[in-house]
Amino acid sequence: MNNLKLIVYLLIFFITTGCGFKIVESSKLNKFQIIEMQIEGDNKINFLIKNKIYNFLNLKDSNDRLKIKLSTEKSKSVKEKNNKNQITKYTINIKSVIDFDFIDQNYKKTFVILKKDSYNVDKNHSTTLKNLKNLENNLSEKVSNEIILNLIKIVNEL
Numbered sequence: 001m002n003n004l005k006l007i008v009y010l011l012i013f014f015i016t017t018g019c020g021f022k023i024v025e026s027s028k029l030n031k032f033q034i035i036e037m038q039i040e041g042d043n044k045i046n047f048l049i050k051n052k053i054y055n056f057l058n059l060k061d062s063n064d065r066l067k068i069k070l071s072t073e074k075s076k077s078v079k080e081k082n083n084k085n086q087i088t089k090y091t092i093n094i095k096s097v098i099d100f101d102f103i104d105q106n107y108k109k110t111f112v113i114l115k116k117d118s119y120n121v122d123k124n125h126s127t128t129l130k131n132l133k134n135l136e137n138n139l140s141e142k143v144s145n146e147i148i149l150n151l152i153k154i155v156n157e158l
Helices: 002-017 027-031 043-057 125-157
Strands: 032-041 064-081 087-102 107-120
Touching (some): 032 043, 043 064
Parallel strands (some): 032 064
Antiparallel strands (some): 064 087, 087 107
């Protein structure tokens, strides 16, 4: 009976350890160089996303080349109004379509990122603009982080 338990435990051990789990490595990104980045859509958000990606990825001495096409749309809508029919909150939606083209591997991948958040309207217009600017910065940071994570996943698949 003890031998049967031992065999069952060993069998379960070997089955679970051979599950194919692979650790995601961001060090493989160090071999890519961005040779071209095409940008369409909202300039401010694209500028913030582009800078984050360039700071994280772009190496001049790498051999593998990468082209990125970034298309971003920003829309603003009313979220809340008070009882005087004055707007108290706006919602900002950001839709980014990203095309990666790994030139040396002859591999292309496209994905879409959607982010949404809201900001408050203040009595002072300058405070409202500051709230809008902070929200745009936060959303573009989230989009760029998600782009980098998706790029890491794609590179680990190659």
